[in-house]
Amino acid sequence: MTDAGLSGADQDTFVAAVRSGDPARFSALTERHRRELQVHCYRMLANFEDAQDMTQETFLRAWHKRESFQGHAAVRTWLYRIATNVCLDFLAKRDDRTPVAGSEVPYLQPYPDRMLPEDPQESVVSRETIELAFIVAVQHLPPRQRAVFILRDVLGWPASKAADALELSVASVTSALQRARVTMRGQLPDRRLDWRSPAPQELSAEERAVVRSYIDAHERSDIDGLMGLLRDDLRFVMIPDPGTVVVTAQDAVDGWVAHGLFQRGFDDWRCLVTTVNRMPAAALYLRGLDDSAYRLFTIAVLRVVEGQVAELTGFDATGKPWLGLPPTL
Secondary structure (H helix, E strand, C coil): CCCCCCCHHHHHHHHHHHHHCCHHHHHHHHHHHHHHHHHHHHHHHCCHHHHHHHHHHHHHHHHHCHHHCCCCCCHHHHHHHHHHHHHHHHHHCCCCCCCCCCCCCCCCCCCEHHHCCCCCCCHHHCHHHCCHHHHHHHHCCCHHHHHHHHHHHHCCCCHHHHHHHHCCCHHHHHHHHHHHHHHHHHHCCCCCCCCCCCCCCCCCHHHHHHHHHHHHHHHCCCHHHHHHHEEEEEEEEEECEEEEEECCHHHHHHHHHHCCCCCCCCCCEEEEEEEECCEEEEEEEEECCCCCCEEEEEEEEEEEECCEEEEEEEEECCCCHHHCCCCEC
16 A cells, blocks of 8 residues: 555645644545545454444544644554554454454444445555455454554555554564464465455456346245355355354255245345445345335345355345445335
């Protein structure tokens, strides 16, 4: 990630805004960084609502600490430093935010693509570092290792800069990064660890075709068609219920049928194609027995491998207006 957030002239303008004590001027110059800071907080916390809250806390803390900005570092760097420490303070108060090896992340939430930074060249939004598998893997790092890994290997900060932000020695940062990389290799054994080389941002034609077929099978209550889209070794989890993890397509479909999701025949489902975490997803709407409307039920996020769904993560989508989905169809 580059530090080209403000030009030299803009940097001088920001220093002037700090010295003026005018909150409106200060806010106008910091607000442009909101979306990228929110992605940073999301990587740290894996929860969209918490990321929103901590981003807001970052701006509040920046205002109260404005006199500490002397113009020696870029505004973006200064804000990232504050955001990282806001998240670390948040994590220090929570004992449920470092899952044990092999466990689920019950506080995981999807990240709506419409809320990502708009600059497609900005490495902060590279697909591989916002996908669910990456976000989950990062959660298995202790908080300070997590911060070091994100600053060094995702944002590309040099060790000295990360050490300064976290008030650590360069040796401590280097050691923490080495340990974090070992954990990440264990969590993502089939992925590369050069996160600063962005993968393609857009969905492939294959991914688009699979999500459309997935929606078609749902809307027709076509269980056989649905089975044909799922890999035999499908991994399915419904968040936040950790008891729903299954590791075969047959078990997943049997569970859906057992819960009555396909019992009444056709015309019970309507679905919308969407994307979250730069991944293909389907927003599923279910019509009740005595209801004329289809109501938002879940969002299913798909990881497609060789034309089939290898991982399916379901999220309760009710009461989450930030997803940007209509509540009824």
